[in-house]
Amino acid sequence: MLSRIINKTPWLSSSSTYVPLRVTCSSSASKRVPKSEESSSPLRTVACGLLAVCTVATASPVIAANQRLPPLSTEPNRCERAFIGNTICQANGVYNKPLDLRFCDYTNEKSNLKGKSVAAALMSDAKFDGADMSEAVMSKAYAVGASFKVNFGKANLQGAIFKNTVLSGSTFDNAQLEDAVFEDTIIGYIDLQKLFTNTSIRAEGRVELGCR
Template structure:
């Protein structure tokens, strides 16, 4: 059984629907607000809660309000959303050598690039300059690989290993490097925009002439694993 409670104003409409000045959903319920409770059952079982509060607006309206409630919740669902199943394509790891030929900036693709758990250790030629937009890279190994001039927009690289990787002249745009191992990685003349490095290992990483925005720099400088030399190169305070 699923129950949805929607705060309504006295005229029966959700406040966020008609208020252009305050589009946010009002979380605390004022005493003057009515409450609509929608109840659902499974396999014809009787609901534990009464449907009496739904009778005023009808079943259809109550269902619409339930959909509205799901689509206007806080973005917790996005943060905990599971990744798609691992691709069963036999040569999925080789797709990195072709890359993504469309939608580089926005991570648009005709077919997902699933590189999870692939091993590109010491790959020196076939990854350079490729577009890996929206690639799934979690738990993949790129240790010692040449990723110079690559375009990684909206890539998901949580838990991946990039030890000693050459990111020179690369574009790392909105990449999630959470918990990734980037020890000794070279970010020479690399564009870093909107990328996150939460709990990433950045010991001995080189940030020579790295191009990074002020807000991104502030977030990156919080990482305690960056060496004093790296902090000086970045201009961390």
Template sequence: MAATSSIPLNQNVFRLRFKPSKRHALLPVESYSSPRVFCSEVSRDGPELKENNNMSPTKQLKNVACGVLAVWAVTTASPVVAASQRLPPLSTEPNRCERAFVGNTIGQANGVYDKPLDLRFCDYSNEKSNLKGKSLAAALMSDAKFDGADMTEVVMSKAYAVGASFKGVDFSNAVIDRVNFGKADLQGALFKNTVLSGSTFDDAKLEDAVFEDTIIGYVDLQKLCTNKTISPDGRAELGCR
């Protein structure tokens, strides 16, 4: 008896979105119904083995083709789903923490940088002069300490700051674009006239954070307002309902 097996194929579909700034972003879109490969396999038990041996060359070729297609389906399905969550090994560059005081000399809003900035586990507590106005595009900041630092007018684009500490940091007039602040400590941080675009604050601590004249999109605002640690004054400043 013929047994039928189905192998789902996950497709990576991309959509080209056009923005007013004429920058084109290639964004992943969720897959729709996955196509399936159906193969019929003749049982090798009993007299059906003889039938398989007498199979016509055309049918044998079809089975080979189906097998190749099935292998392709398995090897191409779910291509490195977790790759975006993997971080490179900690940099062994001497004085890597001091590179934050220089920043990315060609850093732009799209996260372009001239040299990677690995600031993980660095301590910039109470740094009052060397971080102001720096471009920290695509910086790795997880588990770093910036408590009490002056980061006014800093440009943080596509930075990864999961688990970092920014208690009492002054982000006034800064551009914070697509930064991951997951589980970061932002208690008492000052976001005065700060651009907060596309950034995430999942499980971040935002007690006593100030959001005076913060520039933020509607969708980003709705996500930020779900954070229950924001004080009533902060929620009022943001316009959370």
């Protein structure tokens, strides 16, 4: 049973009297409500709904600022799964079992990653230096601490997280970078100037990159 007490202070004049309003939420449908409280039933319903939402949001690890990642996959040849791409797809880039590419080494991979879908993949601390990821789909990927010196031409990187990522030597010609996160990214000056020309980067991303 969920029970909360909310004190509601309406906008009152200086001569008005403050009346605390108690809101009780119960999962029991059989509990009788006193007649004195029937008039506040709609307000109580709204308040209970808000309390329930707050409770769920607070408890959900997905919504938390510091996202909890699952343990490292023990699946054999898990790094080679990137060559196939993510096929267990649901709506909005959510996957039943995301690709776990953490700590994988794809250095100088010129063909197997091109045009592949690694959306929502876990890519922390992986190495992609010299790889060709043109036309790849990497939306909502989590690539904290990874190293990318790759060709991202025409790639879909919407919502990708490049926090603490090495991007020096990477190219982003015609890449989609809406909502991409570049916090504390390492990138060379010349590469950065080229990245500034990408019009899909939103205001927040430009601030993180130091665009002027």
